[in-house]
Amino acid sequence: xxxxxxxRCADGIVMAxxxxxxxxxxxxxxxxQKLHPLGRHAAWGGSGSRAVLYDLxxxxxxxxxxxxxxxxxxxxxxxxxxxxxxxxxxxYIEHVPAQQSAGTPATYVLAAGYxxxxxxxxxxxxxxxxxxxxxxxxxxxxSGAAMAQQAHALLAHFRMTERDVDHGVVSALRVLDALDAxxxxxxxxxxxxRITPDGAQHLSPEEVEKxxxxxxxxxxxxxxxxxxLFE
Numbered sequence: 366x367x368x369x370x371x372x373r374c375a376d377g378i379v380m381a382x383x384x385x386x387x388x389x390x391x392x393x394x395x396x397x398q399k400l401h402p403l404g405r406h407a408a409w410g411g412s413g414s415r416a417v418l419y420d421l422x423x424x425x426x427x428x429x430x431x432x433x434x435x436x437x438x439x440x441x442x443x444x445x446x447x448x449x450x451x452x453x454x455x456x457y458i459e460h461v462p463a464q465q466s467a468g469t470p471a472t473y474v475l476a477a478g479y480x481x482x483x484x485x486x487x488x489x490x491x492x493x494x495x496x497x498x499x500x501x502x503x504x505x506x507x508s509g510a511a512m513a514q515q516a517h518a519l520l521a522h523f524r525m526t527e528r529d530v531d532h533g534v535v536s537a538l539r540v541l542d543a544l545d546a547x548x549x550x551x552x553x554x555x556x557x558x559r560i561t562p563d564g565a566q567h568l569s570p571e572e573v574e575k576x577x578x579x580x581x582x583x584x585x586x587x588x589x590x591x592x593x594l595f596e
């Protein structure tokens with residue numbers, strides 16, 4: 366199961382993902398990087414076929430600035446994703462002798478960041494359709510997307526779109542850790558990217574652990590508030 370999410374805050378955007386890959390055909394799970402830089406002011410992640418995502422990674426590594434600086438970023442993403450999808454769909458062998466199940470070629474791409482001072486959260490679905498989500502402030506892709514949407518809804522009363530990006534980092538990691546605790550197919554290490562108009566910062570494992578310390582403090586403050594609710 367894959368979860369890649371983007372969350373808009375008052376002064377920035379957070380992208381986050383788990384790193385566990387589940388290969389149902391072979392009964393294997395293994396870690397893989399799902400969150401990648403998209404130039405200096407954005408990041409992208411994907412779910413679905415690893416072959417498709419590998420090809421897209423090579424393209425985005427060499428053409429990141431052209432994508433982010435495009436007049437219509439959604440169309441720029443679409444123009445690069447569609448040919449790769451079509452190539453793999455056309456050459457996909459659906460039925461393999463002596464193999465009971467095969468991996469799905471369906472692939473989603475989610476990108477977020479800044480074009481100048483303007484934030485964007487854009488996804489491209491397996492049909493090549495482009496979705497814009499900066500106004501709603503949240504989007505998740507992958508087989509765990511529905512659970513991420515639900516977890517985000519449960520935290521909606523904290524109004525993260527009105528808080529600074531550091532609050533968003535804590536919220537995004539809390540969502541991923543909740544999914545990790547409730548689903549065996551979501552697993553760490555978790556990747557977090559903190560994005561502002563000044564640039565994108567991919568957190569180190571040590572920095573992610575510091576954020577978990579803030580989550581523990583958040584949970585303790587909630588517990589104290591609940592203890593005092595009926596006083």
